[in-house]
Amino acid sequence: MGCGRKAPKDELLRFVARDSELAVGPDEGRGAYTCRRLSCFERAVSKNAFNRTLRRKIAVSPDLSQVFERL
Numbered sequence: 001m002g003c004g005r006k007a008p009k010d011e012l013l014r015f016v017a018r019d020s021e022l023a024v025g026p027d028e029g030r031g032a033y034t035c036r037r038l039s040c041f042e043r044a045v046s047k048n049a050f051n052r053t054l055r056r057k058i059a060v061s062p063d064l065s066q067v068f069e070r071l
Contacts, residue, residue: 001032002039002041002047007035012035013034014026014032014033015054016029017056030055037068041065041068
């Protein structure tokens with residue numbers, strides 16, 4: 001979503017909407033994928049790509065970027 005790179009799903013990070021908040025996880029339903037780079041995630045957030053892809057308005061917690069530190 002952020003950079004437009006195409007890759008197998010196991011190389012990407014999956015995000016879902018949980019109670020109108022963005023979360024990382026393999027939950028069922030609509031998901032949005034980004035590269036495993038923080039810059040890709042930040043670009044998707046700045047362009048509201050998660051809202052469009054998940055088809056709902058969701059809040060993105062600043063703490064979510066810590067996921068990339070663990071990768």
